Amino acid sequence: MDADVGFDTVRRFLIEDQPVRGHWVRLGAAWRELRANGQYPPAVRALLGEAVAASVLLAATLKFRGRLTLQMQGHGAVRLLVAQCTHEFGVRAVAHYDDSQAAAISGEACVGEAFRALLGEGGRFTVTIEADERNLRYQGIVPLTGESLAQSLEAYFSASEQLPTRVELAADGEQCAGLLLQKLPQTEERSGIGALWQAVQRGMRRLDAGALLRQGLEPLLGIVLPEHDVRLFRGIAVAFECRCGEGRVTTLLRALGAEEVREILAEEGAVTVTCEFCRRPYRFDAQAVEALFTDSGAADISPLIH
Numbered sequence: 213m214d215a216d217v218g219f220d221t222v223r224r225f226l227i228e229d230q231p232v233r234g235h236w237v238r239l240g241a242a243w244r245e246l247r248a249n250g251q252y253p254p255a256v257r258a259l260l261g262e263a264v265a266a267s268v269l270l271a272a273t274l275k276f277r278g279r280l281t282l283q284m285q286g287h288g289a290v291r292l293l294v295a296q297c298t299h300e301f302g303v304r305a306v307a308h309y310d311d312s313q314a315a316a317i318s319g320e321a322c323v324g325e326a327f328r329a330l331l332g333e334g335g336r337f338t339v340t341i342e343a344d345e346r347n348l349r350y351q352g353i354v355p356l357t358g359e360s361l362a363q364s365l366e367a368y369f370s371a372s373e374q375l376p377t378r379v380e381l382a383a384d385g386e387q388c389a390g391l392l393l394q395k396l397p398q399t400e401e402r403s404g405i406g407a408l409w410q411a412v413q414r415g416m417r418r419l420d421a422g423a424l425l426r427q428g429l430e431p432l433l434g435i436v437l438p439e440h441d442v443r444l445f446r447g448i449a450v451a452f453e454c455r456c457g458e459g460r461v462t463t464l465l466r467a468l469g470a471e472e473v474r475e476i477l478a479e480e481g482a483v484t485v486t487c488e489f490c491r492r493p494y495r496f497d498a499q500a501v502e503a504l505f506t507d508s509g510a511a512d513i514s515p516l517i518h
């Protein structure tokens with residue numbers, strides 16, 4: 213598929229000869245696959261989709277090898293929402309929510325009143341980067357304020373990197389998308405950059421969710437920056453990827469201890485652990501449980517860990 217009209221791709225661009233850069237993401241199949249085994253109420257699903265798009269945009273702006281986690285903790289219908297993106301753009305996400313509060317939010321948008329109903333007062337937006345090498349961990353936290361996740365993300369960039377940033381996000385059942393533009397620091401403030409940044413902001417206000425979900429990058433830039441030359445870089449594939457596996461579940465059950473696991477086995481007939489991200493069930497029958505707690509079983513623990 214053509215990378216421009218395509219889905220499941222993230223692309224970088226910049227305005228020629230200007231200190232303004234951007235990133236665009238749009239997911240189709242990857243977004244549907246990510247929630248294939250979970251049923252979310254429409255507003256929660258919209259927030260989850262926007263968070264997934266936001267996690268990809270955040271990862272695209274940074275140089276790191278590892279995993280970026282965007283987390284929202286609130287006191288509304290959504291208690292906790294987690295979206296993760298690796299440096300290779302593997303994404304997964306999950307939302308914990310209150311059924312009755314979520315059902316009371318009508319429509320499938322998550323801006324304005326719906327955004328406040330979803331996250332309540334005093335929520336937090338956290339970005340954590342766990343780097344593969346050197347065990348590095350970085351965390352930035354901002355309050356969840358404003359009318360949308362896009363505004364929270366703008367506040368995050370302003371607080372953590374002092375970069376003026378404009379973000380638009382959108383999601384529905386079929387796709388989720390995001391567009392980010394950033395004004396980069398300059399050694400000397402160039403003439404005209406103020407006017408250009410104003411034009412960027414006006415252009416972003418012309419975008420609506422429908423355009424963001426249905427248009428490729430080039431038509432979107434035609435709406436946002438009709439009078440500027442933009443250099444587009446090649447798209448990079450984004451895919452749903454859950455890194456759960458039998459090895460991780462085995463480690464978890466061993467940590468729980470033989471006594472407790474055997475107790476569950478006696479009550480339930482088998483021990484089933486379901487991955488909260490992909491909902492894949494890992495089932496251990498009596499024989500498998502015994503193998504967990506014998507020496508030979510313990511010996512093959514390490515090759516199973518992914």
Ligand SMILES: [Zn+2]
Pocket residue numbers: 454455456457487488489490491492
């Ligand atoms: Zn999983």
